[in-house]
Amino acid sequence: MTASAPLNPRAHHDTRASLLVQDPRTKARNATEKRFRAYGLSAIVLALLALVWLLISIFGNGLPAFKQSFITMPVTLDAALLDKGGKRDPADLAKATTIAYGKLLASALQAEIAAKGIDIGAIKPKDLAKMISEESPATLRNRVLADPALIGTTVQVTVLASGRIDGYYKGRVTMESAALDKNTSPEQLALADKLKTAGVLSMQVNPGFLTMPDASDKRPEAAGLGVAIMGSIYMMLVVLVLALPIGVAASVYLEEFAPKNKITDLIEVNIANLAAVPSIVYGILGLSIFINFAGLPQSAPIVGGLVLTLMTLPRIIIPTRAALKAVPPSIRDAALGVGASRLQTITHHVLPLAMPGILTGTIIGLAQALGETAPLLLIGMVAFVRDFPGAPPEGLFDPASALPVQIYNWTQRGDPGFVERASGAIIVLLVFLIAMNAVAIYFRRKFERRW
């Protein structure tokens, strides 16, 4: 081709125009690019706004759950009331019910108010007792039963205030709403203010939110996540112990050993499909296999863990296979070339190189399993459980709850006190998820190797 004969005469048409002026085509292309960038940017901004909104609403509602109103006062543990036999016999001590302890607390509160010289106004003693949480007598009783030597002495106790008093300080209950509420009254709230000034009533960090079990509808102030956290941890252990080895073994077999034929193609397609199956379907599967057929107990973390394992397996197999595929074939050649067997090639070279991808996939699979609610509802994990499960492995068969199920459960309760509980539980769940993702990132960085 000679320089004087251009391939396309039109191509030379614009070369005479100035470089400083954009031609119409360039203008149109630049405008398209600008529009595209604007779409992208607005998508990001929208997503960020949604995230900020979510975080503000969750933290705004949920953070108060980590603080609680407590009443601190001395209580004389009257031996005549608590230990009628006088022999500190555990059987005798157990006869004193929470009603007796409730009376004790009520009179202690009355005495404390009198000692501080506070005017209780028109409140009846019965209403005065209602300022203390219904949970508190049981807490005190457990403390005494654990340490009978306390009987006959005067101890300083810190007990939960009632949910309404607590709500008053968290802005949930006002004087107006209290006037319409049979569980509290404006007089009670006015007295609470005086107690607060006197230092009897105070807002404190509430570790019980993380350690105590769930509580009944009437006492949101005592509800905690202890059993749910235990249940979730147990289930994650089951999922990790089962899904990681099974998932990695299945991936290695499919990727490195299995012949490529119709059957493996079918398996491959179905693994991808299984990852997209709605999780509630796994719940029904778990119900029929593990509970109805295998006879495992309901509400048990072992069943929850097994169901979540089924659900997580395809979500581990897919990234694991991708990680194995990403290992350069030259490494396999190198190992085979010096006479390594196929299994040695895989265990010595391919798996270590794929490890960051495998671990990341596994942890993200676990994180998904941690947040899964629907399948757990079907296997009875939504039950009201107050007893902590035992230590594993037996504890895996004890009833327990799970974090997402507990959140769901609390949002169904009538008392407005549970709104903050549910949001607080979401914060705990988010912290768990962020921690797991941080672990995934750490592993990825740690095992990442260049070749």
Added chain:
Amino acid sequence: MKDQRLETRVDTQTIKIEARKAQVYYGTNHAIKDVDVDIMDKTVTAFIGPSGCGKSTFLRCLNRMNDTIPSCRVEGSITLEGESIYDPRVDPVQLRARIGMVFQKPNPFPKSIYDNVAYGPKIHGLTRNKAELDAIVESCLRKAALWNEVQDRLNAPGTGLSGGQQQRLCIARAIATSPEVLLMDEPCSALDPIATAQVEELIDELRSQFSVVIVTHSMQQAARVSQRTAFFHLGNLVEFGETGQIFTNPKDPRTESYISGRIG
């Protein structure tokens, strides 16, 4: 081509590998047709030919690396010291310990230099203790002319070396299992001329102990390092003989066209 080595004679007549009527199929594609080759002991044999002529495929048949390709099928007879390497009783793992391989692209394991060389002896159980292993690693790195450059950083990653050093590390790794034959698939194609010269020098030294088969695109390289040359074209072995004869007095017109640059 004034290279002195063109005059080098093959100084042994022991046949290491013997291929007779070797055929290779990829599915229905007949990639290698009726190849008869004798690989001599303590000799460098070069396979030359245009891209896609099957020389790498044939090389990979010699230590059954093609086993990893499901659609690949080998027929005919290929024997190592009289024993068929495609006999069903042969375990390719044992075979590859006796016929080592160096690849086109340097592919050290992402491990330390020491572990790269020690890997073969370790998995084949060639040493009884650490001292013996250390000795093997040192002697192999010396044979690969790498010892002086890496002796004070044996624990550094092998992937941190330069391309030429990596390829010499791969050669050290391949000879650490004391193979009888060393297959090299275009070992210098990813290297610069200086590294290439080092590797070529190394190949010439290795000849005293091993039988070397090298696939190369560079005819100069084949002329420089080999004593015998096989010219492949379209899956056929066109000509096989002493390197000097192939380059100076080819019998087949296709060989002559290729070495003079008319086809390829």
